[in-house]
Amino acid sequence: MMGRYDHPRGRSASNSSKSCLAPWEAMRVAKGKADILRKQLTLKFGELSYETTLRIAGATEVELDRRVGRVLSAGTLEAVLGV
Secondary structure, rough: OOOOOOOOOOHHHHHHHHHOOOOOHHHHHHHHHHHHHHHHHHHHHHHHHHHHHHHHOOOOHHHHHHHHHHHHOOHHHHHHHHH
C-alpha cells in the first residue's frame, strides 16, 4: 500500500512533476512565480521600479523560489532580492 506522498514510480510527486514538464510548461511555471513575486513585493513595498521588474523577469526558477520565501520576513526590498 502506498503512503499518502508516495509516487507510483518511487519518486516524490513534486520531484517527478518538474522533470516531466515540457519546456513551455516550465516557462509558464516560472512566469507564474515571477507574477506572484511581483504582486507580493508591490503589496509590501509599493510600486516597483522598471529595473526591479527586469530583475524578477530574468531570475531563474530557483532564485524566484528563494525570493518568494523571503518576502514575509524581509524588511526591505533589497533583502528579498538579495542585493
